[in-house]
Amino acid sequence: MAASTANVEGITGVLEDYLSKVGFEVYPLKVGWYNSVLPPSLHLAYPDDSLAVVVLSTPAMFEQAFLPFLEERGCRGLSDPIDQCVKHWVSSAVSQCFPGQEVDVRYDYELLPSRKPKFLAQTAAHVSGAAFYYQQCDVTDQPWAQKKMFGVCVHPRFGGWFAIRALLVFGGVTVGCELEQPAPPDCVPSREARIQLLEAFNFHWQDWSYRDIVPPVQLYSQKQRDYFSTRPAQRFALLKDWGFLPREDGLPASTSDTQSQGTGHG
Structure with missing residues (x-):
């Protein structure tokens, strides 16, 4: 079944209404945009014109979604509390907004x-236009010789003070050329600033200075x-010190929060 732009806006709009109240953002994309920049081994097994939505958490998520989630539900089992919270809100949004519809949530x-x-x-x-993914190949005349440098996304409004949490694929919803691919805002355009960003992220990510590469409209609370x-x-x-009393049956399994790029972020 082909979807019109109105269908796409309806899907993203209802998700936005549900999730923005608790500190999330949603951005639509076509599966083909994603697959076109990756090797076949990493492709999503859906047609190129299938609709997907990427979900980001903003600085507001912690107070608007995470702390209320802990107060109401607490932590369960070994999995990371933030991961439990994100899954709760995203799965609730899918079940409430799209009852009976098949949505592949990752x-x-x-x-x-x-x-x-x-x-x-x-x-x-990056391909949804939500945030620019700065990689080693985006720096000319690299100063790092043969060293591997990990890339990092920068949000035009939040800088590095955000995280990428989930991808929703609507396998039964296809979109045509009416959904045009937006370019992600290039908010770190100079070579010098890109070097500063990648070095801060790769060598000093614990001090979080990379997050302030552009002036953010909102930071994480203390x-x-x-x-x-x-x-x-x-x-x-x-x-527990804050007054939340999870079951004491182990340690969290995941680090959760460095934009999901493997450095254990928030």
């Missing part, structure tokens, strides 16, 4: 049996900084 922390991620979060954010600065194994103890 979270940033999930792996396939091959140990590859279920989706490449930063690639999805409480949120305290949480993500705490080693994952100690985060349950921190939540």
